[in-house]
Amino acid sequence: MPEEKNTSGIYTSRAVDLPTTQQLREISADLGFNLTDDQLEQHKENMKGIEQQYQMLEELVEPTLEVKFPRTPGQKPKPEENPYNAWARCLDIKGSEDGKLRGKTVAIKDNIAVAGVPMTNGSKTFEGYIPEFDATVVTRVLEAGGRILGKAVCEDLCFTSNSFTSISGPVTNPRDNTRTTGGSSSGCAALVSGGVVDLAIGGDQGGSIRVPSSWCGIVGLKPTYGLVPYSGACSIETTIDHLGPMAKTVDDCALLLEVLAGHDGFDPRQREMDIPEYTKLIDCGVKGLKIGFVEEGFAICESDVVNVVKATAEVWRKAGATVEDTSIPMHTYGKPISSTQATEGTYLQGFIGANIGNKGFYPNSMLEHFKKHVKLRPYDLPPTYQSMCLWGEYTKRNYQSKHYGKAQNLTIALTAAYDKALETYDVIVMPTLPYKAPKLPDVDAKLSVLLDEASSFTTNTFPFDATGHPAISINAGFSEGLPIGVMIVGRHYDDVMILRVAKALERNLTKT
Template identity: 40%
Template sequence: MTIPAPTHQDMLAISERLGLGITEEQSKIYAEVVAKSITTYGPVAEISAEDTPLRPAGGSREHTVPTAEDNRHNAWFVRSSITEKSTGPLAGRTVVVKDSIPVAGLPMIAGSNLFEGYVPDFDAEVVRRVLEAGGTVSGKAHCEYLCFSGASHTNVTGPIRNPWGDGYSTGGSSSGSAALVALGEADMSLGADQAGSIRMPSSFCGIVGLKPTTGLVPYTGIPSLDAEFDHVGPMTADVADNALLLSVLAGPDGIDPRQHGVEPSDYQGALDQGVKGLRIGVLKEGFEVPGTQRAVAERVRAAADVLARLGATVHEVSVPQHRLGLDIWSTIGWTGMTETALRHNGIGIYRDDHYPVSLMEWAHRHGSAIDQAPPSVKLFFVISEYVTKHIGYAGYGRGVNAARVLRGKYDEILKDVDLLLMPTTPMTALPLPDPSSGIEDELRTSHPMAFNTAPFDITHHPALTLPCGPGDNDMPVGLMLVGRHYKEATVYRAAKAYEDTGEGAFRP
């Protein structure tokens, strides 16, 4: 790699931008020293090429772009049929991959114009695990623009429409992943969750989605929004398949720096244990968030009653700070996501990680096209830049510190109960915004569904959503179960017991 030698004008421009006060005379000296210093990047690039934990594609990776007729909900980005093994726990099962997760040889746009034309030359670690387990990668699913929205209308190709209501949101940002499983066009899917992006679309589409404990599933090779809350996990039609896919995905890879001491459990073995003896806390504040629909609250409380009849001890608990969970997330997310997207090439820095430099180089070369981002994405940038101008990064720091306090509040309650129970989203699927209504409607409908989901991304607890029947508009209602760190098996116990009753089955 070659970086051109700087001129003294380059030095003056940098000085002005950073407020360094370098003079005209000094700039010439700086230019000479910088020119010599940057020669180090060449040999370092040669050495770094030897670090190849992300496996390149083996053999052909053919794909097709579906026609509009074959993609009525705009959930597919590309279709494929990649199988590397005929045996394994996922043999014969199709897995669609969220289009923010690299699959070697398949194009990836991450819902945006920035990555148009980019084709990864590596598989993310979770994709490698699916293929090693005998699964078939059946394609890439559309997601929201750079995964910034909780709705399903910001993808550069147009909105992803809900399978159960054509004019309704699928939820986001793993929009297509949820829709394709709900439609039966894929057995399973891989989603990513930073503020609820697995659970919100799963709730809106009536499927099962798990945000695992932070670090349980390696994030290696996947573009980041912020390492404080990046998660990747399974989205499936039922609880058993969710546990199966997690059993394939979970466990350390020796690279993701958040995985120290991670030990997977027997998730499938927990499915038949029932709920007798489990203590479930119905989180009071989870039913009081803005926008809560009465029918949603009633459905979720009815699910709690079912679990009580099955033998669980169920009672109301309170964590008043839950009301501030989304606010805490926001002070982290606004700045963290802005820094990653605008300055850190979609990956982030400051971690002892493997960096997919081909993706980072693409993001750097095409980053100027961010001016075409939708208003809800630009809003993050505007808030972050304004706040940073006035208080620097102290707001981000306070957010992370506050998240640790919030985590302690949940942990205190989770000493006395095994699970927390609440609505996944306070409402059922929202109508898609009218494109002619301007930016106000687009901003208003992008994030109100994250009040209950976002807090557990920053406190790192496992959280699963499953359907618990229809709401007033005959759209799915999501029930969320939250467990102690690394206790996904307990979450699956309760979810499977409830699912087996048939009480929550969503029948459009």
């Protein structure tokens, strides 16, 4: 790239080159402007000032996320070191000598940046990418004394809620190695369920924390939207991005949330607020609380799921809560609203952290790597993402993506419907998923089968990514030896309440 002197007389690389007249002519034709060469020359002359502004911009040092603790790049695990095929990379990063997570081992979903450590996001499109920054949640874990043992496998670009799309192969369920763990935080759930680590940090844009938590029989919390900073993680769509804790117990889930939550100054999804000590507020039981079982949430569930989840009502009643059936008709439309928002929004935003139009941290190296690779090798994109692109481009060309706007507007109505129910009830409840963990698909399964099995079961989980309500999945019991999750949903920023209700269930289920 050509060099020029800056204001200090030092030679620097030029930020951008001025376009040639031919380049402008081609762009003008593509955009339908049909400008004359004389007009293009005048535009080109004006662009000299813009080019100079870019040069001044290039010479500034931008704020970035910190890296505070030493580490090595780690290594890919050997088969014998990789139960459930759940590790993407093995590490050993030790945090502070003291803190709330002292003695706790942690897995980080491989869509979350750990500086100096190769990151795949489950995809060929990330091969060769090494972030130079730590995501905020990584720094907070290490500052609290946590020990990071590795990056957990996630699904290809996190674009499925099953566990068979990662470039490293299927992640198997510790309860039955022929079955899916669910995704896209597949490795996180398997490692926690199998007792390999104490805690994990997952991501959730359609159920990707709660789905694998349900099918693996652990606790997974999608916090209130914006409570946990998303800075330094791969975005899918900025209005539905969530990071959250996964653990074997409600206490550990609350502990990790206590460490992760709070404004970091980099994430536009957040607001400044005081963070309570969740671990000290969740042991007061459910006496006097009102719990609403949402009828629409049971509508498409298999009978054993219905029976196991409905049996929790009596557990809460015996603990002193009032439990009633309730109806939220709008819930039936929750997935069409939220999936439209996610599908078209992901395509329009250009994927992984574009964050366009929002103030906050832009993971530029991540974005540049992905876009460069996709331009050169678009066939490396997974079928689930290709499907989204095909549909996104079709609706953009033929309908001007108007349904994205409609879905965003309807999210306001969907949010209000849940809020109305939560005026009567302290929490609302439904099955996390309509059926138990299914068998992993055959290696030669048709594309149509793989696409259908990617996220057809997220009817109950998807809506709360759009509305931002906190939602937790906790094991309610078993059928045929397989876990069945119950999902507890609460008011915005009342994550304490859903943890409290979950803890009461966990405590009293062990007595029955």
